[in-house]
Amino acid sequence: MKVNFGIIGFGFMGHIHEKTLNSLEATKVVAICDIQEERMEDAITEGVIKTTSVDELLKIEDINTVIISVSNHVHKEVVIKAAKAGKNIICEKPAAMSVKEYDEMVAVVKDTGVLFTVHQQRRFDEDFRTAKEVYDQKALGNVFTVQSMLYGINGNMHDWHVFKKYGGGMLYDWGVHLIDQLLYMVDSKITTIFADLRNVINEEVDDYFKILFRFENGITGEIELGTYFLADKEKWFERHWFIGGDSGSMYSDGFEPVGKVARTTRLLKNVPGKTTMTASGPTRSFGPPPEGVLITEELPKVNVAHIMFFENYLNALEGKEELLVKIPEVRRVLAVMEAVRESAATGRSIDFE
Numbered sequence: 223m224k225v226n227f228g229i230i231g232f233g234f235m236g237h238i239h240e241k242t243l244n245s246l247e248a249t250k251v252v253a254i255c256d257i258q259e260e261r262m263e264d265a266i267t268e269g270v271i272k273t274t275s276v277d278e279l280l281k282i283e284d285i286n287t288v289i290i291s292v293s294n295h296v297h298k299e300v301v302i303k304a305a306k307a308g309k310n311i312i313c314e315k316p317a318a319m320s321v322k323e324y325d326e327m328v329a330v331v332k333d334t335g336v337l338f339t340v341h342q343q344r345r346f347d348e349d350f351r352t353a354k355e356v357y358d359q360k361a362l363g364n365v366f367t368v369q370s371m372l373y374g375i376n377g378n379m380h381d382w383h384v385f386k387k388y389g390g391g392m393l394y395d396w397g398v399h400l401i402d403q404l405l406y407m408v409d410s411k412i413t414t415i416f417a418d419l420r421n422v423i424n425e426e427v428d429d430y431f432k433i434l435f436r437f438e439n440g441i442t443g444e445i446e447l448g449t450y451f452l453a454d455k456e457k458w459f460e461r462h463w464f465i466g467g468d469s470g471s472m473y474s475d476g477f478e479p480v481g482k483v484a485r486t487t488r489l490l491k492n493v494p495g496k497t498t499m500t501a502s503g504p505t506r507s508f509g510p511p512p513e514g515v516l517i518t519e520e521l522p523k524v525n526v527a528h529i530m531f532f533e534n535y536l537n538a539l540e541g542k543e544e545l546l547v548k549i550p551e552v553r554r555v556l557a558v559m560e561a562v563r564e565s566a567a568t569g570r571s572i573d574f575e
Contacts, residue, residue: 294389362467391427
């Protein structure tokens with residue numbers, strides 16, 4: 223038996239969701255909704271019901287689950303409506319504009335007993351899962367730093383994302399994913415958060431941020447995103463990971479990661495007394511390693527795809543497994559985002575957890 227879906231909000235992500243659900247044998251798109259009729263003209267689902275009214279879509283009894291992909295500022299309103307209509311819910315990220323909004327949504331979700339999760343599909347990114355596999359294997363010994371970076375050159379954002387009142391800006395966009403990935407990887411309380419959040423070329427919303435985390439287990443996490451990092455390079459969209467431990471390092475570039483695990487065959491107890499001449503002048507600590515000291519290993523292979531998010535959801539719907547993206551995890555990410563804004567506004571480190 224197929225699980226019938228309704229899609230509320232048929233912009234970019236709404237189209238992606240329709241295509242994804244059409245690729246699964248166990249799902250069927252029954253109806254789509256958008257306030258702009260022309261957005262629904264290119265729907266690919268044969269016989270799909272089209273409506274400009276959320277209320278009309280929610281009245282369709284055949285619909286088991288709704289996917290909410292409207293602009294961020296109306297997530298709360300639509301989630302509450304869907305829950306009261308008895309529909310199970312997958313909401314786009316960020317789930318809400320604030321922790322307070324989210325708590326109000328969750329209260330209704332729990333009261334109505336519907337299944338609720340958030341579309342954090344980038345937990346299934348190959349680059350992230352590769353880095354997480356290295357971390358989980360404890361392949362680098364005692365890890366002291368995890369760094370996640372994303373850079374582009376386009377600068378400006380698109381559609382409603384350029385407006386603050388609609389929940390625009392990069393912290394609400396990619397920031398949610400990058401924070402969620404780090405917290406899903408590092409299983410430890412956060413003691414402090416320090417952040418820089420800027421509008422570099424956008425008037426209303428942030429297009430750059432750097433966030434520093436101090437975890438209770440001693441790891442320092444760093445996330446940096448910039449939409450206006452200019453370079454004359456073939457690759458204008460850059461994704462990087464670096465994990466440092468006391469018995470090795472891991473680095474990777476790209477969403478289809480290219481990188482290595484690097485180790486030393488022996489630990490130098492002290493730097494040589496002899497200086498090395500480099501392009502920047504004489505040095506001892508930062509000269510090239512002696513021959514044979516540095517070795518590398520291939521990154522582990524992982525088998526992941528974004529479709530796995532929906533496979534997990536369908537299994538959870540049947541009671542076969544737990545939802546991957548859980549309500550408390552989503553709340554924690556939103557709380558981190560509020561601490562990021564507070565730190566950026568005050569210039570101070572924020573105590574957390």
